[in-house]
Amino acid sequence: MQIYTRKKLNSFELSLTYDDISLVPTEVSEIKSRTQNRTAAEFLGEKINLPVLSSPMDSVTGIEMADKLGKLGCIGIVNRFDSSLKQLTGSEKYENIRAVSIGLNADDELIEKLVEGKYIICIDTANANNKTVLNKCEDIKRKHDVRIILGNVAQGDSLKRLVDAGADAVRIGIGGGSVCSTSIQTGIGLGQVSSLLDCYFSKEKYNLDIELIADGGIKNPGDVSKAIALGADVVMLGRMLAGTKEAPGEVIKYNDQLWKKYRGSASFGVKMKNEFIEGEETMIPYKGTVENVINAISDGLRSAMSYMNCLTLNQLREKDKFVILSYSSFQERLPKK
Numbered sequence: 001m002q003i004y005t006r007k008k009l010n011s012f013e014l015s016l017t018y019d020d021i022s023l024v025p026t027e028v029s030e031i032k033s034r035t036q037n038r039t040a041a042e043f044l045g046e047k048i049n050l051p052v053l054s055s056p057m058d059s060v061t062g063i064e065m066a067d068k069l070g071k072l073g074c075i076g077i078v079n080r081f082d083s084s085l086k087q088l089t090g091s092e093k094y095e096n097i098r099a100v101s102i103g104l105n106a107d108d109e110l111i112e113k114l115v116e117g118k119y120i121i122c123i124d125t126a127n128a129n130n131k132t133v134l135n136k137c138e139d140i141k142r143k144h145d146v147r148i149i150l151g152n153v154a155q156g157d158s159l160k161r162l163v164d165a166g167a168d169a170v171r172i173g174i175g176g177g178s179v180c181s182t183s184i185q186t187g188i189g190l191g192q193v194s195s196l197l198d199c200y201f202s203k204e205k206y207n208l209d210i211e212l213i214a215d216g217g218i219k220n221p222g223d224v225s226k227a228i229a230l231g232a233d234v235v236m237l238g239r240m241l242a243g244t245k246e247a248p249g250e251v252i253k254y255n256d257q258l259w260k261k262y263r264g265s266a267s268f269g270v271k272m273k274n275e276f277i278e279g280e281e282t283m284i285p286y287k288g289t290v291e292n293v294i295n296a297i298s299d300g301l302r303s304a305m306s307y308m309n310c311l312t313l314n315q316l317r318e319k320d321k322f323v324i325l326s327y328s329s330f331q332e333r334l335p336k337k
């Protein structure tokens with residue numbers, strides 16, 4: 001069996017995603033307890049306790065979710081589809097909310113208010129490698145002192161263009177989101193691990209000052225550990241945070257079970273018109289408070305760090321030891337009923 005470094009993984013002949021790989025602990029761990037590890041990080045100058053951002057989707061991040069995640073030491077990015085933005089730009093101050101998303105049609109007045117509020121701005125588009133998106137970023141940066149997240153990209157060759165346009169962080173992943181039908185509808189996209197690695201090496205090669213967000217396809221705490229170990233600065237979560245009490249939307253009782261809606265930003269339910277649809281809508285079991293999910297991620301990441309003999313996230317990134325799983329070894333890893 002071969003142990004792969006990031007570099008070797010990046011030159012693997014097939015496109016890979018989280019279920020294709022695993023971390024390999026090869027050292028005697030000196031970590032005495034999970035409470036010893038530190039999952040703290042900085043994202044765009046903001047101190048966080050856990051490298052987790054919430055996706056700016058209308059069924060994931062409204063005011064309540066962003067506020068709660070802020071209190072838990074993560075960052076929630078308020079969506080641009082419902083009335084949350086309006087609320088945020090009103091007179092009330094939200095100290096725990098650090099990031100908001102806008103569309104390409106956001107006007108100067110809105111942007112000025114968000115800049116005044118010192119929010120990180122996420123320009124929420126399906127493809128950042130696009131003239132209109134890059135021009136919008138450049139335009140905002142020319143007029144304002146503000147941190148900008150741009151997305152999404154699938155490969156690293158576009159990264160330099162994003163940095164030149166003023167992007168401070170990039171959302172990496174096209175086609176990998178759990179309610180994303182982009183790949184099915186268009187034939188576009190590659191595995192999330194390959195996308196992330198391609199961007200990681202592009203950043204390194206051109207010495208780019210941009211933070212990497214692994215966005216989409218993260219299903220469990222183990223995938224969070226993998227993304228961080230691969231070199232992501234933070235992960236962005238949709239489905240893992242959807243269905244919680246703090247996610248926008250009602251709890252529905254159906255077939256004796258509680259559910260909440262989760263839908264793609266390019267789904268029919270969001271667009272409500274006959275545009276090209278690249279997102280699905282689904283119901284997911286109600287999960288209770290988002291604090292439980294965040295604690296589970298924190299525990300999983302700390303435990304991964306203990307196995308890998310790491311005290312910090314940077315040490316986890318430095319280990320650089322992975323294996324590629326055969327389909328049967330992946331199956332073997334799954335708990336059986």
Ligand code: IMP
Pocket residue numbers: 055056057152171173175176177178179180181182215216217218236237238239240263264265266267278279280
């Ligand atoms: P998840 O965590 O796997 O559910 O993925 C969430 C990510 O999917 C988001 O952060 C977006 O990058 C992506 N996404 C959200 N809505 C859509 C859509 O309608 N089509 C394609 N991708 C989407």
